[in-house]
Amino acid sequence: xxxxxxxxxxxxxxxxxxxxxxxxxxxxxxxxxxxxxxxxxxxxxxxxxxxxxxxxxxxxxxxxxxxxxxxxxxxxxxxxxxxxxxxxxxxxxxxxxxxxxxxxxxxxxxxxxxxxxxxxxxxxxxxxxxxxxxxxxxxxxxxxxxxxxxxxxxxxxxxxxxxxxxxxxxxxxxxxxxxxxxxxxxxxxxxxxxxxxxxxxxxxxxxxxxxxxxxxxxxxxxxxxxxxxxxxxxx
Amino acid sequence: xxxxxxxxxxxxxxxxxxxxxxxxxxxxxxxxxxxxxxxxxxxxxxxxxxxxxxxxxxxxxxxxxxxxxxxxxxxxxxxxxxxxxxxxxxxxxxxxxxxxxxxxxxxxxxxxxxxxxxxxxxxxxxxxxxxxxxxxxxxxxxxxxxxxxxxxxxxxxxxxxxxxxxxxxxxxxxxxxxxxxxxxxxxxxxxxxxxxxxxxxxxxxxxxxxxxxxxxxxxxxxxxxxxxxxxxxxx
Numbered sequence: 001x002x003x004x005x006x007x008x009x010x011x012x013x014x015x016x017x018x019x020x021x022x023x024x025x026x027x028x029x030x031x032x033x034x035x036x037x038x039x040x041x042x043x044x045x046x047x048x049x050x051x052x053x054x055x056x057x058x059x060x061x062x063x064x065x066x067x068x069x070x071x072x073x074x075x076x077x078x079x080x081x082x083x084x085x086x087x088x089x090x091x092x093x094x095x096x097x098x099x100x101x102x103x104x105x106x107x108x109x110x111x112x113x114x115x116x117x118x119x120x121x122x123x124x125x126x127x128x129x130x131x132x133x134x135x136x137x138x139x140x141x142x143x144x145x146x147x148x149x150x151x152x153x154x155x156x157x158x159x160x161x162x163x164x165x166x167x168x169x170x171x172x173x174x175x176x177x178x179x180x181x182x183x184x185x186x187x188x189x190x191x192x193x194x195x196x197x198x199x200x201x202x203x204x205x206x207x208x209x210x211x212x213x214x215x216x217x218x219x220x221x222x223x224x225x226x227x228x229x230x231x232x233x234x235x
Numbered sequence: 236x237x238x239x240x241x242x243x244x245x246x247x248x249x250x251x252x253x254x255x256x257x258x259x260x261x262x263x264x265x266x267x268x269x270x271x272x273x274x275x276x277x278x279x280x281x282x283x284x285x286x287x288x289x290x291x292x293x294x295x296x297x298x299x300x301x302x303x304x305x306x307x308x309x310x311x312x313x314x315x316x317x318x319x320x321x322x323x324x325x326x327x328x329x330x331x332x333x334x335x336x337x338x339x340x341x342x343x344x345x346x347x348x349x350x351x352x353x354x355x356x357x358x359x360x361x362x363x364x365x366x367x368x369x370x371x372x373x374x375x376x377x378x379x380x381x382x383x384x385x386x387x388x389x390x391x392x393x394x395x396x397x398x399x400x401x402x403x404x405x406x407x408x409x410x411x412x413x414x415x416x417x418x419x420x421x422x423x424x425x426x427x428x429x430x431x432x433x434x435x436x437x438x439x440x441x442x443x444x445x446x447x448x449x450x451x452x453x454x455x456x457x458x459x460x461x462x463x464x465x466x467x468x469x470x
Contacts, residue, residue, distance in 0.1 A: 126372050127381045127404040128363070137361050146362045146470060162404060165397025168427055169362040192403055235381060 080176050083108055083154040084217050086116055088178060088224060090131065091156040094118030095228045101189070101235070102228040104156040105131035107139040107148065107172075114139045114151065121235060131155065132163035136170045147171040156221050157184050158212075160193040167208065174209045178221020187229040315411050318343055318389040319452050321351055323413060323459060325366065326391040329353025330463045336424070336470070337463040339391040340366035342374040342383065342407075349374045349386065356470060366390065367398035371405045382406040391456050392419050393447075395428040402443065409444045413456020422464040 083106050090104025100119035107114040115138040120129040132155055140146055152174040153167060158181040167175055181194040213221060318341050325339025335354035342349040350373040355364040367390055375381055387409040388402060393416040402410055416429040448456060 121381060125375050125379060125381055127375060127406075128368050128372055128401045133363050137363055140360050140362060144360060146356060146360055160400060160404075162397050162400025165395060165400055165427075166363045169395075169397060169425075171362075190404075192400075 079111070080154070080211065080213065081217050083113070083152075084156070084176055084178050084213055085220065086113065087131075087154040087156040088221050090116050090118040091221075091224045092228065094120075094131070095232045097123070098232070099123035100129065101184075101232060102156075102224045103131040103184075105135040106154040107135050107151050108154065109139075109143070109148075109151045114142060122233065128162065130160065130163050132159050133166045136166050136172070140170065149173055152176065156224060157181065158193070172208065174211070176211045176213060178213045178217055179224065180212070180218075180222070183222040183225050187225045188234050314346070315389070315446065315448065316452050318348070318387075319391070319411055319413050319448055320455065321348065322366075322389040322391045323456050325351050325353040326456075326459045327463065329355075329366070330467045332358070333467070334358035335364065336419075336467060337391075337459045338366040338419075340370040341389045342370050342386050343389065344374075344378070344383075344386045349377055357468065363397065365395065365398050367394050368401045371401050371407070375405065384408055387411065391459055392416065393428070407443065409446070411446045411448060413448045413452055414459065415447070415453075415457070418457040418460050422460045423469050 087104040087106045090106065091102045092104075094100055094104060095102045097118075100121040100123060103119040104117070106116045115135050117131055117135040117138055119131045120134050121127055123129075132153060135153065136148065139148055139151065147170060149171040151170075151172050153172050153176075155163075155175065155177040157179040158177045159167060159175070160181070184193055185191045212218070322339040322341045325341065326337045327339075329335055329339060330337045332353075335356040335358060338354040339352070341351045350370050352366055352370040352373055354366045355369050356362055358364075367388060370388065371383065374383055374386065382405060384406040386405075386407050388407050388411075390398075390410065390412040392414040393412045394402060394410070395416070419428055420426045447453070
């Protein structure tokens with residue numbers, strides 16, 4: 001079987017779904033099902049990546065992905081950058097309002113923003129009102145359901161263990177975050193947040209795709225802390 | 236130095252505070268400060284256990300505790316049992332009301348109940364409205380502050396990672412729980428909750444004293460699941 005034009009070399013672990021598929025280190029998505037194509041020999045498999053039209057085909061032990069259109073990866077990057085930027089804007093807005101720390105989160109369903117929230121710890125006198133928990137609560141209220149398995153969440157910063165737990169409990173399918181936890185710790189936040197690093201593997205195993213922004217996305221997210229640190233009361 | 240009458244052999248790790256002091260496997264409290272008593276030789280130390288008048292003295296490498304009154308341990312057990320029973324009653328109440336799963340939590344400050352809450356996931360269409368998160372939010376609202384460092388929390392069941400995170404963020408000083416997470420998993424809850432086991436060591440290091448109920452306290456807490464499993468909608 002020849003590779004279709006415009007495909008890239010895809011890396012898949014040799015295990016049953018769910019698993020994370022990546023191209024050149026960039027996570028494409030969580031593969032939830034693989035169908036064997038018996039006409040093409042025993043090494044050929046077809047997998048569907050949720051949220052895209054990509055078809056994955058194995059070919060003599062190597063695997064390629066035929067995207068539905070050229071530049072699929074770039075489109076995913078652009079889309080992620082757009083929603084992550086919105087989460088970063090929320091982080092600034094939260095500090096401007098005096099509502100809490102510089103953290104924002106956006107819940108997206110079918111390319112539409114469901115809710116866009118920021119940290120409300122000070123405003124609501126509630127230590128659990130982190131941006132992600134607030135966004136999940138608001139999205140569930142708005143959509144009238146307790147599970148968000150058709151949604152993604154974009155967070156300006158790596159979630160803390162409480163927020164990772166909330167993302168898991170809400171069954172959100174995909175998390176994209178901007179700044180590393182260490183960027184928040186560097187301006188004085190509890191290093192408890194970095195425990196999320198330990199949790200990442202666990203949550204990925206639990207069917208949640210997790211993507212750390214890179215390049216400009218990571219940069220604008222990490223700048224939030226330096227740019228706001230004089231403007232809010234640390235708690 | 237002779238041990239005072241009515242004292243018990245106390246086990247303390249040979250490290251600097253904070254650390255957890257225990258007698259015969261029963262956790263007494265988190266020791267936050269140790270003062271050396273130079274008159275009594277280099278091996279003697281006096282430590283104060285927060286929330287009690289206990290004085291801890293080391294004696295040639297062994298350490299004894301002189302309680303402020305005989306039966307101190309029994310009083311702590313009785314007190315813990317009283318508040319844990321209230322948390323268990325909340326778990327049943329939550330199911331009776333149809334508000335959510337069979338989980339209850341009580342926040343206590345200076346021997347007084349601040350709030351007594353149960354799981355509100357179904358009632359509020361909110362996957363983050365676990366009993367502990369709800370209790371912390373309500374206690375903060377009632378006390379008008381975002382940190383509960385003078386409070387304890389009693390939970391009918393071992394907290395999930397999200398709730399452990401919320402307890403940590405609220406700076407609650409002491410957690411007493413009844414049922415092991417496995418008792419909830421046995422009736423069908425997400426085994427995500429058992430990840431808390433991994434977290435216990437981490438949270439203890441972070442100045443939170445954690446006590447697992449034993450005997451009758453554990454029994455009544457674990458019975459909650461068997462007794463309610465037909466009465467609520469699993470989510």
